Structure formats: C-alpha cells, structure tokens
Amino acid sequence: MEDFAKYNSNLENIFHLWIDTSSTPYTNKSSNVAEQIRSLVSIDALKESGVFFTGDNLADKAIRELAAPFTEGSYIIDPTCGSGNLLIAATKLLHVLPTASETLKTWGGKLCGIDIFPEFVYCTKLRIILEVLIRGATLDEPLEKLLSYLPNIFQGNCLDFTTEISKATHIVMNPPFNASDSVVDYEWAKGKISNAAVYYYEIVKSANDGCCVSAILPDVLRSGSRFKNWRDSASNLSDGKISIEGRFDNLTDIDIFILSGIKSSATDNTIPWQKKSECLQTSQLGEFFNISVGTVVPYRDPHEGELYSYIHPKILPKWEEYEKPQEFRYYSGKTHTPPFVVIRRTSGPRDKCRAVPTLILGTAPIAVENHLIVLKPKSGGLKNCRELMKALEKEYVNEFLNERIRCRHLTVTAVSEIPWSKS
Numbered sequence: 001m002e003d004f005a006k007y008n009s010n011l012e013n014i015f016h017l018w019i020d021t022s023s024t025p026y027t028n029k030s031s032n033v034a035e036q037i038r039s040l041v042s043i044d045a046l047k048e049s050g051v052f053f054t055g056d057n058l059a060d061k062a063i064r065e066l067a068a069p070f071t072e073g074s075y076i077i078d079p080t081c082g083s084g085n086l087l088i089a090a091t092k093l094l095h096v097l098p099t100a101s102e103t104l105k106t107w108g109g110k111l112c113g114i115d116i117f118p119e120f121v122y123c124t125k126l127r128i129i130l131e132v133l134i135r136g137a138t139l140d141e142p143l144e145k146l147l148s149y150l151p152n153i154f155q156g157n158c159l160d161f162t163t164e165i166s167k168a169t170h171i172v173m174n175p176p177f178n179a180s181d182s183v184v185d186y187e188w189a190k191g192k193i194s195n196a197a198v199y200y201y202e203i204v205k206s207a208n209d210g211c212c213v214s215a216i217l218p219d220v221l222r223s224g225s226r227f228k229n230w231r232d233s234a235s236n237l238s239d240g241k242i243s244i245e246g247r248f249d250n251l252t253d254i255d256i257f258i259l260s261g262i263k264s265s266a267t268d269n270t271i272p273w274q275k276k277s278e279c280l281q282t283s284q285l286g287e288f289f290n291i292s293v294g295t296v297v298p299y300r301d302p303h304e305g306e307l308y309s310y311i312h313p314k315i316l317p318k319w320e321e322y323e324k325p326q327e328f329r330y331y332s333g334k335t336h337t338p339p340f341v342v343i344r345r346t347s348g349p350r351d352k353c354r355a356v357p358t359l360i361l362g363t364a365p366i367a368v369e370n371h372l373i374v375l376k377p378k379s380g381g382l383k384n385c386r387e388l389m390k391a392l393e394k395e396y397v398n399e400f401l402n403e404r405i406r407c408r409h410l411t412v413t414a415v416s417e418i419p420w421s422k423s
Ligand SMILES: C[S@@+](CC[C@H](N)C(=O)[O-])C[C@H]1O[C@@H](n2cnc3c(N)ncnc32)[C@H](O)[C@@H]1O
Pocket: 049, 050, 051, 052, 053, 054, 078, 079, 080, 081, 082, 083, 084, 085, 086, 114, 115, 116, 117, 120, 156, 157, 158, 159, 173, 174, 175, 176, 177
C-alpha cells in the first residue's frame, strides 16, 4: 500500500493550499479516495488484503442504521477504518466548533479508527481534519498539532485491541472480505474462513452490552448454507436488523447487506436473516421434490464401478428436455434415475434467470456432476417435472432467489424453499 502515500501527499498539499488561499476544490468524497486507491494500488493487492472502501451513500446508510443516535458520551469505533469513509460519514452527525483545534479535540475523544496499514490511518486523520475545515471551522493550528488531536486513530491489528473495542458505544465496520486460515478453532468454521465472518464475530464479542453495531458484510454470510453456524453464533451476540443492499459498487461484483443491532449477551436474540416473504406462506418446492447436489467430482473421483451415462452443465441444453446422454463414465457413487430436473448451481443475482433447468428423460440411472442440483419428484413423475420447468421461468422465482441467496452458488436449502404450489 506504500503507493497510497502519494494520495496522502495530495491531501497534505490540499491542507497547505487551504492555508494559502482559504479555499480549495477538495470535496472529501469517499468515492474519490476509492478511485485513487484503485488507480494507485493493483487490484490483486487490494483483493489479497480485502481493501475495498465504502462509497458515500452506503457509508451514510451504515451510520443511519445504528440503533441509537450519538450523544455527548459517544465513542464511535471503526475497527478496520481504511481511509476513514465510515468515520467521515459519522462526523456528519457531530457538531463543528468555531476553530479546527476545538472541534478536533472534541471529535478526537469520540472517534476511534484502527487499520493495519499506516498509510490508511494517516489518510483517515488528514480527511477528518479537512472535513472540519470544509464544515467551516477556522484553521488555527499547524497540521502536526491538529493531527495530535486524533490519538485514537491508530495503526494496529484490531483483533488485539479488545479493551479499546469494549469502550465503544457505537461500532461501524466494513471488515475485509477476503478469506484466510483461521488461527482460532471456531465452532462455526474450519480451515479457510471469510475474514468478514471472523472480524464481525470477534469485534462484537469484545463489545459491551448496549453497544450499537452496524456492519457491512458479504451476502454469503446471510444466505449461504455453510454460514448457518456462523449465523447462529452471531445471533448469540446481538439482536439485529438486516438491510439487503445489492452490489457493493460498480467495480466490485459482490453483494452485501448491512447487519445492525445492539450487543446483548441475552440468549433470546433474534436476527431475521431471511425475509419471510408472503410467498413463504404457500408450499415450498422441497415438499414435492427430493433435492440434492450431483455427487460426481470429475477431477477427484476414480473411474471405477459401473458404467453410467454422465451429465454435467456443459453438455445440457438449457430449458429443454434431454434424453440419451452422449457421455459415459465408470462410477461407484450415487446415481439418479429419470425423470428428474437439474438446475445449474452457478447462478448470480445479475443473471436473467437464477434457476436454469434441464429436464432429464430416460429410464437408466445417470451419474450427475456436482455443479448440478437434482430435483426428483416425490410423486407425479414427468408431469411434475414439466410443471417445474414452466414455474422456474416465472419472475417470482428470480425475485425469491435474489432475496434469498445473492452469492454465486445456489444451495439445496435455498432451492427447497422456492415457493411452489402444484396448481
Ligand atoms: C473493506 S476495507 C474497509 C475500509 C473502511 N472501513 C471503509 O468502509 O471504507 C477493510 C479494511 O480493513 C483493514 N484491515 C485488514 N485487516 C485488519 C486488521 N487485522 N486490523 C485492522 N484493520 C485491518 C484493511 O487495511 C482495509 O483498509
């Protein structure tokens, strides 16, 4: 991130320009910083360290979602503050005093930001100082002095600062979304874990009861089956409200949601992870079909056992009926006997249709690759399969799945919950 120091030099120049002219075109827009960092730092480096900064509207929304307003005694922490976008959004609700020094002394007691990269920490401080000037405070002291009024914005690993976190009245965060090997053994995950899941859990665990929390998180935590245990653990930390926000920004194709609530050690917290849409009052697909993921993993499974017809997404025509598969393989695992419908597991919220099916006909058992979800009617055979093919085209299925699961893979649970009535 050293390249980002260039951006900080620009900010310092703007500060000095302020002294010279008392006016500057600088706007302190978070989107400007996001653009700068993308032009200065390679996308691979950004992905590796989970550095994606929140845009202005989303940052404002995350602050608005906090369950209680700021008061005299508030202490607002962003444990992974980056260039300070969430803290800048928070300052919009803080009063400005006549001079920069007075304002920063007050804000400095209320704002805490931690980041692993010193360049970002410095950027956050500079931007807060510029924000004070933009909001009309008189510049009355040199930069070095003003920087010293923000002692709680510092470089470090936020997971090491549990005592600091416990002082928070408000926590607002957009943790890194990359995954890494966890050093801790969690009940809810093993091996490589999403850092967003870890940071949310650790930070909220360190907070005191009553602390308001608003977190921007990847949608997979809300909707993915493999995060069910994480959701149960998160529900033990706070109550909560969910706001589904869609795509993070134009350049980052990842869906996010805001989880906001109040830290509480009570065990009866509830978080409505999935919206109970009215559709859910009707029957669900899982009542009428046995639903499972195909079991063949081509690069891993040995070619042994009996010889079967073999299907995988590349050979199947979308939205059509398919008989007499052309590919075969030896297989000793689970097979499926037609008629049944398969849906492609890879599916994202920007696709025209989320659940793209093929109806498989025939009488002999078939080996199914694991990028396909198999839906075998519990009764009604081919007729039910054909009804299902028609139903999957309907807009309500897309709407349901887009709300239920915004990550790139459909799950058996999400497909089982698709509203369905045979009529
Ligand atoms: C997704 S960015 C969000 C930044 C900022 N909160 C925002 O909303 O724009 C995540 C930030 O976490 C920082 N980070 C990663 N690991 C950290 C750690 N262990 N402690 C503190 N900050 C960390 C990264 O440097 C990055 O700036």
